[in-house]
Ligand SMILES: Cc1ncc(C[n+]2csc(CCOP(=O)(O)OP(=O)(O)O)c2C)c(N)n1
């Protein structure tokens with residue numbers, strides 16, 4: 262089976278969808294000739310031309326707002342926000358408009374739109390090139406939020422997102438773009454939205470994670486295996502809708518749950534997962550539902566010592582697993 | 589008064605310059621008058637306690653009808669705003685459709701009773717659903733125009749808003765993009781001199797919003813919003829230009845707001861009696877009526893019939909909407925997405941509500957059902 266880096270899988274998937282469906286267009290800053298600052302759209306402009314691969318001005322609200330209109334009038338835009346940190350100027354368009362259009366029009370109008378954005382820290386990006394923004398958007402009914410962790414899932418989930426009739430936020434951890442490689446079949450498979458994956462079976466502790474943290478969780482699980490702790494890792498893949506069945510099913514089996522996320526701990530996405538587990542698996546719990554998450558500072562600091570301090574990593578997750586396993 | 593069918597002999601036909609015949613002029617006038625009558629009824633219903641909220645288009649109708657008349661119904665697109673009653677009606681919504689929105693009934697085509705009145709939209713007529721955070725819709729219209737250009741549909745997209753809204757950042761982002769790509773887009777600013785209570789001089793450092801068009805390299809046109817035919821001509825020019833691939837136009841219609849901002853606003857707090865009396869003189873309805881009377885198009889007989897017809901339409905619309913059912917609470921979870929998500933289905937209020945088994949939402953049996 263061919264292997265691909267995370268970003269190769271994304272790039273090829275966009276190209277494939279554009280070949281398959283001529284209503285798919287790409288728009289964003291530097292997505293044309295340059296192929297995007299991370300090269301996620303490299304080669305698309307040459308293949309599909311400037312009608313379908315549009316270099317926009319530096320106007321994020323416009324990128325999303327015009328994509329909404331284009332989606333209403335028959336296209337399936339893929340909007341690239343250059344960094345998730347810069348999605349905030351488009352917040353109103355995403356939350357007030359894209360998310361609510363179907364509900365407020367009583368299903369008369371939908372918005373088939375995919376918004377891609379690189380997120381995450383550990384890349385010397387400091388406060389404004391490291392943010393995790395999924396909590397803001399997964400809070401909003403009407404949006405779907407996807408965070409893949411493998412090239413296989415990136416392809417399958419991106420296909421599902423582009424073909425979906427509702428707005429999808431597709432967050433790609435930028436540290437994974439070139440560091441993560443994996444098998445990607447050449448078939449037209451999809452990974453349906455709203456389904457988590459058990460990426461490592463185990464019996465004593467469930468670790469729930471997504472994105473880069475799904476890798477770190479696996480690493481941590483491997484480390485504690487030697488100590489005799491059996492960890493099951495659930496990679497959520499889609500944050501909204503949340504695959505409660507897989508999450509609850511796993512916790513019912515292990516009786517212990519650690520939620521891991523890179524974003525600030527307070528009110529982060531993992532808090533919702535923890536609440537769900539507490540409500541729906543209480544009778545099965547042998548310990549508190551716990552979290553390992555980013556510290557509550559307003560951003561990832563730049564200096565490498567400080568950045569390491571901020572980032573959740575396998576060592577920190579390992580400590581969390583040990584503590585929970587001891588309950 | 590001795591209205592007469594015969595025209596002033598030497599004067600050119602009223603619609604000649606605009607390319608409109610008598611029937612069309614009469615139809616336009618009918619729309620201005622009908623929108624006004626529907627609007628006036630809304631206020632009566634509000635004051636009578638029948639509907640909780642009104643936001644009005646009175647004083648804007650002439651510009652809206654004139655401009656919309658130049659679009660192709662069922663082909664072009666409009667992203668309206670909360671004063672766009674006359675615009676939406678010209679584009680295909682009926683008086684019933686407007687009244688259903690006032691009553692927020694299940695059959696309200698704008699939103700099925702989900703949005704406040706004034707948030708008009710109707711997919712059947714290419715009228716895009718509008719939200720409350722102002723000016724966002726300009727980007728949707730620009731996106732619609734972008735899709736029209738890419739798909740080669742020869743559609744034009746228009747959006748309308750007040751001069752206050754026009755200060756939002758989305759307007760800048762939209763005009764810039766539309767101008768760069770010469771999109772088939774028309775931007776109508778209905779300048780009534782106020783954003784709620786704030787006068788235009790406190791909103792804009794220039795007298796005309798249209799002056800800003802120069803910054804985008806597009807035409808900016810100022811037109812008297814009480815002159816229906818001038819509005820039509822300005823729109824026709826802009827739409828032809830847009831359809832020909834020459835890009836967007838900003839049309840600023842100077843209109844007047846004859847009512848408070850909404851039924852929750854007391855405009856005497858910031859507007860003088862004299863000013864409001866003066867503003868009545870800038871109303872398109874009597875001006876258009878006088879023009880048509882003078883041209884012999886609106887004869888007393890025609891006018892009487894029209895008045896009667898409009899009264900009947902408004903009464904029918906009111907009674908119809910009054911009699912329609914409210915939406916069922918059991919439907920309130922629907923259309924968050926195109927399809928249901930079994931893992932996130934009800935009970936909508938969480939622990940302690942509904943059945944043990946999730947997914948009982950379709951029965952409408954939650955504690956809120958049957959409430960107010
Ligand atoms: C983003 C946002 N800010 C504030 C408001 C409240 N608001 C609604 S309409 C309005 C004034 C708009 O004035 P203008 O654009 O001139 O339109 P007009 O009502 O005069 O027709 C304000 C402040 C809002 N709906 N959305």
Ligand SMILES: [Mg+2]
Pocket residue numbers: 750751752778779780781782783784
């Ligand atoms: Mg105003």
